[in-house]
Amino acid sequence: xxxxxxxxxxxxxxxxxxxxxxxxxxxxxxxxxxxxxxxxxxxxxxxxxxxxxxxxxxxxxxxxxxxxxxxxxxxxxxxxxxxxxxxxxxxxxxxxxxxxxxxxxxxxxxxxxxxxxxxxxxxxxxxxxxxxxxxxxxxxxxxxxxxxxxxxxxxxxxxxxxxxxxxxxxxxxxxxxxxxxxxxxxxxxxxxxxxxxxxxxxxxxxxxxxxxxxxxxxxxxxxxxx
Numbered sequence: 326x327x328x329x330x331x332x333x334x335x336x337x338x339x340x341x342x343x344x345x346x347x348x349x350x351x352x353x354x355x356x357x358x359x360x361x362x363x364x365x366x367x368x369x370x371x372x373x374x375x376x377x378x379x380x381x382x383x384x385x386x387x388x389x390x391x392x393x394x395x396x397x398x399x400x401x402x403x404x405x406x407x408x409x410x411x412x413x414x415x416x417x418x419x420x421x422x423x424x425x426x427x428x429x430x431x432x433x434x435x436x437x438x439x440x441x442x443x444x445x446x447x448x449x450x451x452x453x454x455x456x457x458x459x460x461x462x463x464x465x466x467x468x469x470x471x472x473x474x475x476x477x478x479x480x481x482x483x484x485x486x487x488x489x490x491x492x493x494x495x496x497x498x499x500x501x502x503x504x505x506x507x508x509x510x511x512x513x514x515x516x517x518x519x520x521x522x523x524x525x526x527x528x529x530x531x532x533x534x535x536x537x538x539x540x541x542x543x544x545x546x547x548x549x550x551x
Contacts, residue, residue, distance in 0.1 A: 333424050334484035337508035340364060342438040344415065344475060345371045346394075348448040350378050352492040356444075357382050359499045361390060364507050368438060370397050370415070397438070411471050419443060419478040423485050442487040442509070443479035447472045447524070450531045461539055461547050468532060473525045480521035483514040488521040 341364065347353070357379055360367055371379055372394040380387045395402055398412040418440035421428040432439060453459065453467040479488035487509050489498065494517065501513055 329422065329425065331422055331424075331484055334511065335423060336511050337505055338423075338441055338485055338487075338514070339508045340441045340487070340502060341366070342368045342370070342418070342440050343442040343444060344394075344419070344440050344479075345369055345379065345444040346373070346375050346472065346475065347444060347446045347492075348472075349446050349492055350375065352495045353378060354382050356492075356495040356499065359495075360502075363499070363502050368392060370394055370438070370440070372402075411474065414438075415440070415475075416478055419475065419486060420482050421485075422482070440479070440486060442489060443475050444489040445472050445475045445479075446490050446492070447476075447528050450528060450535070454531075454535045461536075461544055464532075464535060469528075473528060476521045476525050480518040483518035484511070485514075487514050488517050490517075490521045490524040494520075 340360070343360070345353075345357075353375075357369070360369075361383070367390060369379060369390050370392045376391065376393055379391055383390055394412075394415070398414050400412055414435055414437045417428075417431055417435060418438050421432055421439055431437070447469050448467065450464075450467065454464055456463075476488055476490060479486045487498070489495075497513070498509070501509055
């Protein structure tokens, strides 16, 4: 396996295209309009409830800024919402490197957006397992796959992309964008990546602890005792 070793990246990256998929929608009503004000040409790719929330925030100019992930990927959601964002175009946009010519050719070949910022946070799994009627199956169905993947991809590519997992950081991001003419520094991208990996690590820890606490008899009762 060959690894891409990057020896050059930009200190400041302009935020042109963003991906937004959040459980906690706190602050979006101020964050989204601020992003649009800073960059009137910004494109926002989103899904499900987040798409509807942003659509309501933007109002009459929705079509100018907002794109459904399924319209962007040209792939419908898998039944039950199991697959919405796990698509080559999305991860190409998140993971592409600025000075990698092959990546740039792939972007052009697939007509993909270079995604500069992913705004994603996860439904608290501890809230799921705190319910009295929780079963292994109810817990299993609530395990998020796309969310952690988007967070990890954007955080891994902090050399170019910003991974945002905490609504409390929105003001800091807007402040830096205003200060730097719509651009985000490597310093903030790196700090946000550290925070993002802590977010997914905690999420995985709670899931692993819950599953580890289950006995096989509970699985038999849930799935096999008919």
